[in-house]
Amino acid sequence: QSALTQPASVSGSPGQSITISCTGTSSDVGGYNYVSWYQQHPGKAPKLMIYDVSNRPSGVSNRFSGSKSGNTASLTISGLQAEDEADYYCSSYTSSITRVFGTGTKVTVL
Amino acid sequence: QVQLVESGGGVVQPGRSLRLSCAASGFTFSTYGMHWVRQAPGKGLEWVAVISYDGSDKYYADSVKGRVTISRDNSKNTLYLQMNSLRAEDTAVYYCAKDWPGRPEIDYWGQGTLVTVSS
Numbered sequence: 001q002s003a004l005t006q007p008a009s010v011s012g013s014p015g016q017s018i019t020i021s022c023t024g025t026s027s028d029v030g031g032y033n034y035v036s037w038y039q040q041h042p043g044k045a046p047k048l049m050i051y052d053v054s055n056r057p058s059g060v061s062n063r064f065s066g067s068k069s070g071n072t073a074s075l076t077i078s079g080l081q082a083e084d085e086a087d088y089y090c091s092s093y094t095s096s097i098t099r100v101f102g103t104g105t106k107v108t109v110l
Numbered sequence: 111q112v113q114l115v116e117s118g119g120g121v122v123q124p125g126r127s128l129r130l131s132c133a134a135s136g137f138t139f140s141t142y143g144m145h146w147v148r149q150a151p152g153k154g155l156e157w158v159a160v161i162s163y164d165g166s167d168k169y170y171a172d173s174v175k176g177r178v179t180i181s182r183d184n185s186k187n188t189l190y191l192q193m194n195s196l197r198a199e200d201t202a203v204y205y206c207a208k209d210w211p212g213r214p215e216i217d218y219w220g221q222g223t224l225v226t227v228s229s
Contacts, residue, residue, distance in 0.1 A: 003156075038155075045220065047219075091157070093214040093215065098169050101154060
């Protein structure tokens with residue numbers, strides 16, 4: 001099972017919007033609406049930000065939103081803030097009943 | 111609140127074995143699927159294994175299949191990962207994580223335990 005493809009880095013200025021892509025195949029991202037996104041600050045455990053492609057858990061800012069088109073899912077962070085600087089990973093359920101993570105994207109707030 | 115506390119990590123020689131544990135609290139452990147996910151130093155997340163709520167179904171990443179076994183003891187609210195024939199590339203922080211209710215997606219993670227395979 002190959003990792004989902006994400007850009008290595010994305011940056012933006014405070015207040016701007018950025019989008020992180022996550023590309024898989026029809027056996028994972030394209031085949032199921034079980035795509036989730038995680039935020040990880042250095043030395044910390046990942047935190048769930050989006051589940052079921054576009055749903056936010058309670059307590060997650062509405063500046064975070066998710067979507068999917070075909071085999072590519074996306075995470076958008078609007079109104080970028082300094083605290084959003086972190087690594088972000090997508091994840092998908094797969095046809096093999098396993099899970100797969102993305103390669104990870106480092107978000108930098110300029 | 112949900113708590114997942116991993117233990118059992120440490121330094122181990124190549125070819126040896128290690129068993130990790132994850133003590134769960136704050137939710138009904140016996141009703142959720144559970145995962146192990148690892149992260150090599152400076153690298154991304156890698157899914158390792160999942161076990162169903164009752165232990166009847168287990169699935170593994172190809173990279174560890176045949177060398178690791180995931181198991182659980184619902185009477186002790188504890189998840190395990192038995193790792194055999196350890197290799198240098200198994201060096202990583204190992205996270206225990208639980209499924210989102212009714213969905214095959216992870217919602218909560220433990221803080222992780224570091225496994226270092228080195229002679």
